[in-house]
């Protein structure tokens with residue numbers, strides 16, 4: 001190995017690198033290696049960075065070795081779980097990527113209804129293992145998103161209104177600190193750290209394993225989207241506002257405005273047409289779900305109704321075709337306290353201006369069990385939000401991407417008077433003030449104090465960073 005490839009030039013670092021290389025169980029990938037391009041790529045195709053070394057860890061010992069090596073060599077560190085950070089925080093130019101993607105061990109205990117999950121697992125992989133026992137935990141709505149990054153920020157998903165956020169299911173974690181020590185955190189061990197990890201992202205160390213509580217779910221659920229022409233959006237959203245306010249916790253909905261993708265499930269004549277949809281997932285008895293969804297189906301004149309009994313894992317994969325790896329993604333998000341007429345007007349006006357066939361605006365219905373956990377019980381902020389809005393300005397290639405970004409920014413600016421909070425996992429690279437807003441002043445100060453304890457040199461800084469001072 002030539003040390004020059006990673007820019008490490010002291011003889012001490014040279015020795016450290018050969019020691020790492022000799023003992024590493026996983027794979028060390030450097031510029032020029034055949035697998036380098038494959039492993040430096042992240043989900044968002046607009047991010048193109050060139051790390052000096054990618055340490056594809058095979059286990060906890062590799063993570064500890066990689067952390068100690070990086071600390072000794074003074075390297076910039078990016079930590080990668082599923083690689084789905086919108087602003088590309090899991091890859092860097094120069095420095096080292098500590099890549100957990102090969103650590104995919106999952107062990108479900110069906111009796112105890114718990115799962116132990118290594119940090120490289122993706123949501124589709126975890127759902128597959130838990131659903132084999134008719135169990136699940138709240139998880140992301142796209143199967144190839146990483147369990148690790150999503151959980152550490154909070155974790156929104158179809159089961160959140162019935163069971164709470166992903167962090168509300170977290171029982172314990174194993175974490176490698178900036179000093180290369182393995183610590184555990186749970187409701188009884190390192191309680192302050194456990195508080196901060198539930199929303200504080202990757203600021204305090206590298207989580208190598210999560211333990212989650214599971215719940216009986218499905219395996220068949222009543223789920224899927226119902227579509228209306230975009231012209232019906234103003235009335236539909238007003239109807240939806242009242243109907244969703246009365247919905248039981250079993251029901252979670254997500255409203256999307258976009259041009260219909262050319263998918264086999266969508267009739268050809270609708271492809272490319274601007275539609276508004278309400279996607280449902282009822283995590284309870286099918287007949288009960290049918291009763292709850294009936295008024296929605298009856299509203300206006302839907303052009304397509306795909307809300308039907310289906311396997312929970314099939315529903316979890318529903319949005320996969322809309323977010324493949326490699327497209328260019330730009331994102332703005334905020335929480336709103338409700339769908340006032342003014343918010344609906346902004347949604348409709350800017351939703352109608354979508355040009356790209358792959359841009360969209362969506363909002364997640366919050367409430368239910370999410371809001372029943374106290375605001376100060378975890379580092380996650382904004383439990384009282386009614387909806388979390390996502391504005392996705394996307395293009396397949398560089399062509400047209402600037403215009404999509406501009407559309408998303410303008411849309412977000414128009415919604416700004418209604419912003420209440422923002423979910424930290426839905427931030428782009430937006431600066432410290434916005435991160436402070438994401439946590440609120442009190443929690444931000446508490447997180448800073450925790451950072452001073454666990455990472456006083458800000459070794460883990462490629463994240464939605466909470467600097468120690």
Ligand SMILES: Cc1cc2nc3c(=O)[nH]c(=O)nc-3n(C[C@H](O)[C@H](O)[C@H](O)COP(=O)(O)OP(=O)(O)OC[C@H]3O[C@@H](n4cnc5c(N)ncnc54)[C@H](O)[C@@H]3O)c2cc1C
Nearest residue numbers: 081082083084085090140141146148149150156202207463
């Ligand atoms: C297509 C798509 C769908 C999404 N859907 C949802 C959704 O339904 N619900 C939701 O809540 N969010 C969703 N998100 C947002 C998602 O939560 C974040 O993008 C999240 O960071 C992804 O986690 P990851 O492990 O894939 O990301 P990565 O890019 O690997 O990591 C993201 C951040 O977490 C840090 N990190 C990763 N692994 C670890 C670890 N083991 N220890 C410490 N720090 C770590 C990284 O350093 C980085 O700062 C979605 C994102 C995308 C792109």
